[in-house]
Amino acid sequence: AQKVTQAQTEISVVEKEDVTLDCVYETRDTTYYLFWYKQPPSGELVFLIRRNSFDEQNEISGRYSWNFQKSTSSFNFTITASQVVDSAVYFCALSAAGGFKTIFGAGTRLFVKA
Amino acid sequence: NAGVMQNPRHLVRRRGQEARLRCSPMKGHSHVYWYRQLPEEGLKFMVYLQKENIIDESGMPKERFSAEFPKEGPSILRIQQVVRGDSAAYFCASSQNAGQYFGPGTRLTVT
Numbered sequence: 001a002q003k004v005t006q007a008q009t010e011i012s013v014v015e016k017e018d019v020t021l022d023c024v025y026e027t028r029d030t031t032y033y034l035f036w037y038k039q040p041p042s043g044e045l046v047f048l049i050r051r052n053s054f055d056e057q058n059e060i061s062g063r064y065s066w067n068f069q070k071s072t073s074s075f076n077f078t079i080t081a082s083q084v085v086d087s088a089v090y091f092c093a094l095s096a097a098g099g100f101k102t103i104f105g106a107g108t109r110l111f112v113k114a
Numbered sequence: 115n116a117g118v119m120q121n122p123r124h125l126v127r128r129r130g131q132e133a134r135l136r137c138s139p140m141k142g143h144s145h146v147y148w149y150r151q152l153p154e155e156g157l158k159f160m161v162y163l164q165k166e167n168i169i170d171e172s173g174m175p176k177e178r179f180s181a182e183f184p185k186e187g188p189s190i191l192r193i194q195q196v197v198r199g200d201s202a203a204y205f206c207a208s209s210q211n212a213g214q215y216f217g218p219g220t221r222l223t224v225t
Contacts (some may be wrong), residue, residue, distance in 0.1 A: 043219060044218045045219070047215075091157070101162055103159070104156040107155075
């Protein structure tokens, strides 16, 4: 069975702080994809990253970085120098390589205060 | 290349009415997925369809909910005799190979 756990329900930080959102997953598939999505207050889902299970290189995109560790089944997301506009709910997700259904975590609500 | 389109974006229905939610996948995509997001929760898979076929409906409630993806036209998620508990955001996604692209969602409110 596939499962995604985001243990942090809410995180509150002050602007310019760094913040890490945790994601732990379970799957029996050897090939799979991991995702992060942002859901701002407007409600749409904003795609942030997709990572193939064979690619364990960390990735950096501007203030965002992702740490994929297969040994611990984790795919953590760090925002450096957070800004108020980063306030949103962030979802980690997992899908099998066939591109079928995506399993979402419960989400982490991030509040960034000015 | 237009993204996944959903309409309406907001839908209000009274208890007992029917709700029809539409999803037009990205051009060239023949796989459609529906997800439901209850308030303050993550997205939950409902159904996966290919043209004219339901592939996986393991997440669909057994009653009142149905989905189709006809040969021509959008995919439709139909909820009959809506109840207050159906109030949620319904997201559609489409894919062709790997990776799903999500639409903006339809927010259903049942009064």
